[in-house]
Amino acid sequence: MDAFFAAVEQRDNPSFRGRPVVVGSLPGTRGVVSTCSYEARRFGVRSAMPINEAVRRLPADAVFVLPDGKKYSLISRQIMEIFSDFSPHVEQASVDEAFIDMTGSERLFGTPLETAQKLAAEIVKRLNLTASIGIAPNKFLAKIASDMNKPSGITATPFDPESIRLFLAPLPVERLWGVGPSMQNNLALLGVQTVKQLQELPESLLCDRFGSMGSRLAQIRFGIDSRPVEQHEGAKSISREHTFNENEYSRDVWIDSLRWICDDVTRQARKANLAGRTVTLTFRTPDFVRKSSSITIPIGTDCSEEMFRIISDLAAKALAPISVLRLIGAGLSGFHESESEQLSLFSQSGEQEERENWRKRDRVVDLIQDKFGASLLVRGRDKNKKQENRRI
């Protein structure tokens, strides 16, 4: 989708149309840009840019809005429904991106180009939003192609190996799947900045230098990608982070943040009917060093209080030498379905009852918050606290 969150806001608020729209944190806070409209991109605003930097760059008519996750995920589902009308093989890659395997559908929808045009028209017709589409023999090339003519572009890559090689040759290496900043640096040391230069390196050099990543690069530089289009397996992890408005020195505030983060993360897990065995604490000091620490428990949890106790133990150890934080977060992964819980012979009276009480409380809180909103029901201990930037 093109500038998805921003496009949705422009669609739903006619007054935003034609103006730079930034979806992300509010100006004056320390958050970042999530998505911005094409009007904002003209001023050099990009995703993940600090919000205050965006403010500096944009003219006075720019609009800043908080993201409305609920709305976007609803629209995301509608988009995926449209895709599934075209093919049963849809792999959702993110909230607004998907791979669609159209193998064997010519007789239904016509040539690939015709199919893409029909798909794009359907999205405009049903949702009044625009998408960019890449047509290619595999997922990697499709992603490259879809990024080439945004917005509303339909781009097809060649299908024969020699033409694919030439098609990729002029691109910078960072466009390749798996080449991040550190790989980009490593390749620059070899004098490699474009895909063409990478294509000229011997495969053995790549493999010796970069191991398994090297052999992957050896394939991907020629546009070879054998990953199938897979049905989405569901979330692999659920996490939430909070950036403090000011560098935060108070341990109490850190721990309070973890408490509501655990509430939020486990609430999402419960909604997805998942219990996670790995609990991860993440934090960032003002020098932007990011660290994490995690622990795996024998039976997965979706219980806020239990996760909070585990994360508090982790925090007690990991944060002991730290005096100031910029960001703190917590996550749950290693999921299994929370369909059952092994009962124990020795903790029947105490521990188990306690867990059962936590579970009941979580369910009741979920019910009330679903119906009346998250702000109606808060912990007694949080009632008089400043609700710093807090949104559930």
Added chain:
Amino acid sequence: MSFTLGKDFLMDIIQKTFPVVPSRTSLQVLYNFKMTIEDGMLTITASDLDNFVRASTTVEGSGEAEIAVNAKKLFEIIREIDNCNLTLEILNNTLFINSDNGFACNLAGVDLREFPYFPDSGYAETFTIATDVFRGLVEKSSFAVSKDESRASLCGVLWECSAERSGMIATDGHRLGASFAGYESGIANEISVIVSPKSLLHILKTAEMSGVDTIRYSFNEKHIVFTVDTFTLSTKVIDGPYPDYDKGIPKEFLKTAVVDRELLHSVVRRVSIFANRKTQLIKLNFVNDSLEISAANREIIAEGKQTIPAKYTGEDAHTVGFNSAYLMEILAIINTPTIEFRMNTQVSAVLVLPVLEEPKSDDVFLIMPLRIFE
């Protein structure tokens, strides 16, 4: 001085002692066998500090000698030698092995003084137990020991002995196995000790390998010593206290069901293929005269079920969830044609008992259910 013995006799005592040699230890000397030749007997000793084993065999030749050599190397060498007579010689702290058929090797010894002392003295009395009684007790309990080393006592088997009765109990909190047998032990006061399942299985295996029908044992506060023929195993008693397991075993039941054991076992095995890999949840639904066993895997969207006859007594239908692996383990250990489930609620302990006419069995198998979230 040199000694002669058949390869098989040496291999026999190596096999009985090698399992105790630790695979990783900070005390280097424990990687070695201590070999002692005295009065026409070759004795091999091994230890991991918690357990000590000693096995002996007769040798031809006179004189005395001792050496400590790498246990793994000796085991590997002797295993590869064809069956023949071996001549062993200990000279300048080196073990020389020559076989009848021309193989020759030598192994340097390590410092013997570091080898730990075998704690087998200071026992007042020795008792005996028949090997088959011992096997019953060990097999029906040791499967349930905990693997969680943070609760050391649950990692062992609780052995309760009195004058006329002996029982072994193990539980990891999720299931429990308890087996009791009546026999004249000769023990005056009641004794209960916590023993590692590994050493119980070791002594059982050795007794069975040697075809011996009685196992001798003696206690003190710190160790139990078992003896089978010329084989001795001393194991450190695990520190208690052991939790009050009896408190967890329900005595009254609202629902019971009698089921054919083998049929149930085969159905559980089949249906559990559909269980969630991680939780292994299967559901048992008792209604009137039948029992439905079902499992569903939401990850791969598959379910399986089968209904078998059951004599169920309970006012209403009753559904209970189990980890199928726990249930199968118990169904494999019980050897009676039918079993009885004794149940109360969906979240309370379930007894799975062998159904025996006479003599009545005191064996108890218990499983804690999986609480099912609807």
